[in-house]
Amino acid sequence: MNEKFSQLKSQLDRAYALEAACTLFNWDQYNAPKGSIENTAKIIGTLSGEHYRALINDDVRRLLEELSTDEGLKDLSFHERSILKLLNKQFHKLSLIPPKEYEVFSALIARAYPVWETAKNNNDYAAFAPVLDEIIAYAKKFAGYSQKPGQTLYDAALDDYEEGFTTQILDHFFERLSTSLGPLVKAISQKQDLIDTSFLHKTYPAATQKDFCHFIAQYIGFDFNRGMISESEHPFTTQIHNHDVRFTNHYYENSLDSAIFSAIHEGGHGLYEQGIDDDITMTIAGSGTSMGMHESQSRFYENNLGRSREFWTPIYDKLVDTYPSQLKNVSLEDFYRAINASRPSLIRTEADELTYPFHIMIRYEIEKAIFEGTVTVKQLPDLWREKYKEYLGVVPDNDTEGILQDMHWSGGSFGYFPSYAIGSAIAAQIYHHLATVMPLKTYLTEGRLAPIREYLKEHIHRFGKCKNTQEILKDMTGEPFNPDYYIQYLTQKYTELYNL
Amino acid sequence: MNEKFSQLKSQLDRAYALEAACTLFNWDQYNAPKGSIENTAKIIGTLSGEHYRALINDDVRRLLEELSTDEGLKDLSFHERSILKLLNKQFHKLSLIPPKEYEVFSALIARAYPVWETAKNNNDYAAFAPVLDEIIAYAKKFAGYSQKPGQTLYDAALDDYEEGFTTQILDHFFERLSTSLGPLVKAISQKQDLIDTSFLHKTYPAATQKDFCHFIAQYIGFDFNRGMISESEHPFTTQIHNHDVRFTNHYYENSLDSAIFSAIHEGGHGLYEQGIDDDITMTIAGSGTSMGMHESQSRFYENNLGRSREFWTPIYDKLVDTYPSQLKNVSLEDFYRAINASRPSLIRTEADELTYPFHIMIRYEIEKAIFEGTVTVKQLPDLWREKYKEYLGVVPDNDTEGILQDMHWSGGSFGYFPSYAIGSAIAAQIYHHLATVMPLKTYLTEGRLAPIREYLKEHIHRFGKCKNTQEILKDMTGEPFNPDYYIQYLTQKYTELYNL
Incomplete structure (x- = not known):
């Protein structure tokens, strides 16, 4: 050397x-x-x-x-x-x-x-507000330090999570999503009775949920010799190095799908970190290249794969065996439809794929307002309610289900939320690409997850931060970030699902 | 400042x-x-x-x-x-x-x-031997660095754990224990049938053991707002600071007493660390003053209190309620006798109070031999077996129950073991002292553990390392370390227990 x-x-x-x-x-x-x-x-x-x-x-x-x-x-x-x-x-x-x-x-x-x-x-926003106020002051101050000429303060914050994705680009991105998908959300909200989701809310004991989540993490390829699952209020993934990747989950006994899809989601993050090259782990290049790319991996596994018919084909019987009385008379098709049912709701992490980006858009607009100084900490809960009313037609009764639901701001992360929507869009782009280079649906139907994981490792994971998001996308798919695939994917999936 | x-x-x-x-x-x-x-x-x-x-x-x-x-x-x-x-x-x-x-x-x-x-x-000593060899080389090298004129190499190692307790003092200490207690051990081994311990080895589910251990740690005063219990092969206590004190336990389903007394033992260590003054926590003075003094606290709680009739008087019913079928027809007196039964055995941490110091003496003599260079790593298992045969009349069938049983050497701790015997002796001295300054047995019978804990905090815990072992003993009891109390305590307890 x-x-x-x-x-x-x-x-x-x-x-x-x-x-x-x-x-x-x-x-x-x-x-x-x-x-x-x-x-x-x-x-x-x-x-x-x-x-x-x-x-x-x-x-x-x-x-x-x-x-x-x-x-x-x-x-x-x-x-x-x-x-x-x-x-x-x-x-x-x-x-x-x-x-x-x-x-x-x-x-x-x-x-x-x-x-x-x-x-x-x-449900005590007032208890959190003073700390949030302090955190915001620091976040703005730190963004100010790295703010470049021509950049807004929020642009500088965004740059920490997704290099090159400015408010200009994101305004346009969300505008397109809103225009294309808004009417679909509205149309579906008229057809709520079409899909039965009631069986998802029978009683599912936490202990069996834990076992099934362990199974499904292993199924997608999460390596328990180099990783572990623990519990916390809000699921997240972290790593000490590529041989020690950890995620948390949360088990609700009145929900079948919440923990399962959290496990697949966090497992997707975990695969990214476990896939980092040994040569760069424990260096500043040794983790996922950006928040958006990280979310693309978690959401690719959770949604594009995990919420497909093909993914469940080989393993649905195992789920039924785990909960024979609860899932009696529930077919794979019933299950598929239930885990994809769309309904405007209050909680981001529980939102369906279609309404999800609207949750992000709301946080994006609020963060912009915070950084522009046009809203005070005290006014945030009201602004939250207004935006939910406007974009999703629902209003939280309390702050626990409103502005207090996410931990991000308590960790000083402002500019992080947009990555979730960017990540979803990248996931759709990757999904489209994979379907052109391998028999993706066949692999899923046969329970062969390894070739998919290996491809992602080869083209994304192993590089860590040695390539940025755009470089990875161009080298792998031949084109830069393109949100069209995301809009197409959601439109097609939900038009079929709701016979629109 | x-x-x-x-x-x-x-x-x-x-x-x-x-x-x-x-x-x-x-x-x-x-x-x-x-x-x-x-x-x-x-x-x-x-x-x-x-x-x-x-x-x-x-x-x-x-x-x-x-x-x-x-x-x-x-x-x-x-x-x-x-x-x-x-x-x-x-x-x-x-x-x-x-x-x-x-x-x-x-x-x-x-x-x-x-x-x-x-x-x-x-049971694969050969797999551990090369690592142990490396560790011993470092331990000797490090002891060599601080070895003073007139000190043996092992004296220098001992000084890390118990300032001033040299091989000369310890040779004498163990000689006295051996002379006084050896005949008692022999006499009792002739009367094995006197005490029935069979009910201790019925089936006790791990989950209820965990709950009971949580209860008993809280009962002696361990503060769960500033502490927690986890699991490991070999129980131990550690601390991040005085508001974060953690110990582990191990639950054997065929043993009622193992986890309970580990919890009281580690809880005693925990009380010491939780009792450190806020003013010195997170400084080099902010933990127990020596290994011997630390062991005195854990063994005081485990044995002098925890294995007394009075300690169990107010809480024995709760134990019976936890295991009604297993403890049917077992009286408090039966229980008291069983948890104190003495029998030469192979595992240090499971040994009764009377044979315990012989386990330590064996390790002390082996460590001396290691530091004197008169035994090789390869010869250690044989030396172990010889010593157990000589002092306790038992020989392990395998190394798992022999030389591999303790984790200390894997952590580089040589010179640590003698602290266990010193600690037991200090515990007896403290017990004798407490009985003269407070109605100790009445407090125990009434389930009032707080005044005992407060006294220990006031005279021992809060000082951390600001006073050494001898200073603490002199200031509290009026005399320096005196092993007579230990010999008296064991002689009296076991003479009564076995009608000798």
């Missing part, structure tokens, strides 16, 4: 270990004793500060400069060049944030989760 | 956060995916190296020197002076170990646990 790069690598290893420690503390906090949080937040704050200092210092700056010359780059591999490129960007971005602020913000975030959780459980 | 001390404190905070991260990774590894360990060991190695560098550097050296003068000490509080004293010792000791070695050793330890666990499960 190049001597200078090797010096840089040793600095990056330190930074990575510190980041991994923060990741583990964040993972652990879902099971940690409730009373631990104040002290532990200080530890996390200190570790974040150390992480910052391990990455942003004069040695790294010097090595970066020396390596970023023609001479310096000469002997570097593709992976090493990618790490250098990513580090240059991250160095520039992070060095704009004063270390002390970064540390205080990290401790704030560690403190905010239980406050949000309690507020959500108690 | 003194300006210089404040600078030092900020360095120590960094070191503490890094140490806490290592603690959390070690805790986490009991649940982490099996395949994660190679990568994770690298992370732990890096974090340990960072911890070392945060503590051992020129800034700390300079601040230590400047503060360790009359002028420097002037404005410091008792806690601050204690931290300074401890840091001086730790700095001296650690600065003798080359950082790279410390890092490699930490990664080795992280790797060793699963190797030991698998070897134990498969």
Whole structure:
């Protein structure tokens, strides 16, 4: 290895270990004793500060400069060049944030989760509002540090999650979705009686749900020798490295489908992280390239595969065997229709594929308003209700089912939500592509998930951040991001499903 | 706060956060995916190296020197002076170990646990032997670094766990135990039929055991808002800080008492850590003062309290209600006698109070031999069998029940075992003292555990490492460590129990 790069690598290893420690503390906090949080937040704050200092210092700056010359780059591999490129960007971005602020913000975030959780459980937005106010102030301040000329403040925030997807592009994207799919949502809401979903809400014991979710994660290829499932209020995936990928789930005894599709969704994220090349795991290139691409993998598995007839063909009997009395007289076709039934609803994570992007559009518009300063924290619950009324025709009775439902803002993630819609659109584009290069439906019907997973690993997963979203899409499908496939996919699926 | 001390404190905070991260990774590894360990060991190695560098550097050296003068000490509080004293010792000791070695050793330890666990499960000592060999080499090397003139190598190792308890003192201690208690062990082994323990080995479902263990930990005062219980092969206690204290347990369905007494034992460790003063938690003074004192607390709760008639008087009915069919016709007195039955056995953690110190003596003598270089790793299983034959008259059929039973050596802990016997002796001394300052048996009979816990917190727990073992004993009981109470306690208890 190049001597200078090797010096840089040793600095990056330190930074990575510190980041991994923060990741583990964040993972652990879902099971940690409730009373631990104040002290532990200080530890996390200190570790974040150390992480910052391990990455942003004069040695790294010097090595970066020396390596970023023609001479310096000469002997570097593709992976090493990618790490250098990513580090240059991250160095520039992070060095704009004063270390002390970064540390205080990290401790704030560690403190905010239980406050949000309690507020959500108690339907007490007022208890969360002051912390949210603090978090927003930091999020705006940090976005301000990296804001470029011509960019809005929210553009700068968006760039953290999906490079190059500006408000201009997203306004257009959501406008198209709204125009094309809005009438479909409306037409279907007139035909609610067509699909029976009542059997999904019989009693399904948590223990058997856990077992089935373990099975289905394994079925799609999640490797339990290098991964695990735990529980939390809101399912999520995280990783220490490519041999330690973890996701959580939540088991509702009055719902058959909620945990199953969460397991497939998070399992999709997990496959991405388990598929990262050994050569780049534990480096800054060693995780999914963007939030949108990550969501494309989770939603591809959850929806494009997981909510298809073919996916369930080989395994539906197993589900019936697990719940013989509950699923007596429910055919595979009944099941297929029920898990795809569309109905405007309040909870994003429980939304069907068709109404889902409208949940995202609402959050996108609210985040824009927050960053433009046209709404106060106090006004947010009302704005939330107005938007739901406008786009989905439903209004939450309480904030637990309204503005408090998602954990993202408590974690300081603003600009993250749009990735979900971008991810869904990428998933449809990938689905369309896969159907042209392999007998996709046959594989599903025969229960052969491995060739699909291998293809995704080969063209997406293994690269980590060494290729960006657009590069991956172009190299794999031959064209850049194209939301047409998403609109076509949803239109076709739901027109057939509801005989429109 | 003194300006210089404040600078030092900020360095120590960094070191503490890094140490806490290592603690959390070690805790986490009991649940982490099996395949994660190679990568994770690298992370732990890096974090340990960072911890070392945060503590051992020129800034700390300079601040230590400047503060360790009359002028420097002037404005410091008792806690601050204690931290300074401890840091001086730790700095001296650690600065003798080359950082790279410390890092490699930490990664080795992280790797060793699963190797030991698998070897134990498969009765395959040969699989563990090479790792043990490496660990021993490091342990001896590290002891060598801090060995003082006139000290044996093993003395230097012992000093890590129990300051001032040399092989000379321990040889004498074990000699006395052996002389006084050996004949009692022999006499009792002739009267095995006197106590019926068969009901302890009916079937006790793990789920109800878990619930009862949760209850009993809470009963002795373990605070679940600042603590939790998890599972591992071998029960242990660890802490992130005084508001996050965790212990593990292991549930055997053919044993009623194993998990219960592990819970009381680990709960005793937990009370110590939860009782540390808020002012010193998350500092180098913020945990139990020594392994021996720690064991005194766990064994005091487990044995001196937990295996008394009075302890069970108010709660025995609850146990019977939990297992009505298994404990039908078993009186409190039957139960008391069964949980105290003495019989030479193979497993240390399952041993009764009377034979327990002989298990320790065996390990002590083996560790001495290892450090004197008079036994090879290959010869250890035979030496183990010989010693068990000699002192307890029993010989393990396999290494799982022999030399592989304890995890300590896989964690690099040599010199730790004697603390268990020292701790038992301290527990007896404390028990004797408490009986003179409070109506101890009345409190137990009435189920009032709080005054006992408060007394221990006031005189032992809250100080953390700000007082050493001898200081605590002298300040509390008026005399230094005195093993007479231990010999008296065991002699009296077992003479009565077996009508000798």
